[in-house]
Amino acid sequence: MDFKSTKFFLTTAAAVIVASQVAKKIYNYFFNEKAKSSPEFNINDSCELLTNRNREINDVILFSDDVIRHTIRVPPNKEITICESRELNCFKLIKYIKSARETLDVCMYLITSNEIAEQIIRLGQKHILVRIVVDSDMAYTPPSQIKKLKEYSFIQIQTSKKSILMHHKFCIIDGPKAIKRKNTLKTYAEKLNVYSQCNKSAKQTTKYKPVKGFVMSGSLNWSTHAMVSNHESVIVTSHPNIVGKFEKEFESLWIENDPAIMTSTC
Template identity: 75%
Template sequence: MDWKSAKLILASTATVFIASQVVKKMCNYFFNSKKWTEPEVASEDTSCSEVLNLKNREINDVILFSDEVVRHTIRVPPNRDITICESRELNCFKLIKYIKSARETLDVCMYLITSTEIAEQIIRLGQKHVLVRIVVDSDMAYTAPSQIKRLKEFSFIQVQTSKKSILMHHKFCIVDGPKAIKRKYLLKAHAEKLNVPTEFSKDSVKQTPKNRNTKGFVMSGSLNWSTQAMVSNHESVIVTSHPNILSKFEKEFESLWVENEPVR
């Protein structure tokens, strides 16, 4: 065999080897890409395209008010996602959407409320027969531009300033808490028994549909409900429907709320 023939055989062998490697990589890509890439794409779509899904109220969410736009999802055991979708405009929308999702009750424990947009949403909830209770710090309640004076003008919104001697620096709200819903319907039953025409009476409060399971959740973090905080500050809010966490926040709210109505 001459040198020319040997070079031709070596070149052919190399070509076949390279082609086989290309085919192998293409097969690996097409057969394994579904396994590895689709969950990542789905997670991103879940966190940012849908924004949030409140249909089943299984919520584990983190809202970060930051200057950067970051979209990703963190998976935590057991097979739950914590959605992180950082964009000030989107996060303002998400926060208000969570508030608007209240079906029966909204309990707010907030150091400062100055956002006119959030105040407007609270008023609309009250007009839809959502029972609203608000606890605010006594020093900040009527300091401009606080919205508390405006909210107190509506009889269906109950507002109390903290009676504690220490600073009430909480920043959380409970949407459809089990204890709050139970209290609402005890008040309604008491009003009907006395035949008292109040905002909890038969004509103005809808019965809870038997076929709808209203699951509550809590939002808590560093964020005051102020435009300044949402537009300019670095803030965080954790949103969860975990029953143990929800129960602890309900207990804390009840420790601050001074009960005036006979609900037993």
């Protein structure tokens, strides 16, 4: 390679490097400015209220053939369409169930969804207190998941003892009465544990943040067929008066057989 060819090659390479750096700065200037002005998209925005400290929820989940589309701007300058489809609503329903922190009370005519059953089991494994009331005629009719759920001792299940059809479809997540009951059972268990009561130095007090409960109720049975094929609706609300009325109804169906709270001293 002669001198002229070498000089031309070096000049061309330098020009390419300079041009690429200039292009990079121009790109960063324009697109970073747009990114700063554009709201960030979070895939969990549809269930943002679940992470809200106050957990104020007023929502409706519609299982319908009509697809509701939302256009969202994503930085730097693209737009994507989110469809409120049956699949997304199934995900949303399960995410509400998974948000339980202390208790889950379920009053459901029919539970056949394997995915929801698995989520209930996971909640129980996390020491969420789970109670389920189901209609006696449908409890063990295939493909009911009740037999599977009953295999786990930490999930309490009762079939409705009422002579009339138990056709409810609701669940209460972290209801105040249910949490109070859980705390009462925990206190009773601690009183039975003489060692933990007497060994004051080893005892530690755990402070829990208050949790606001909410209820989900509507036409939907927890079945895959209903979520995939039927027109169904579920209302989700944390309004205390509504949550209180559903808790009262649940307690009227639940046959309480917890041991009496005993007091003892060391």
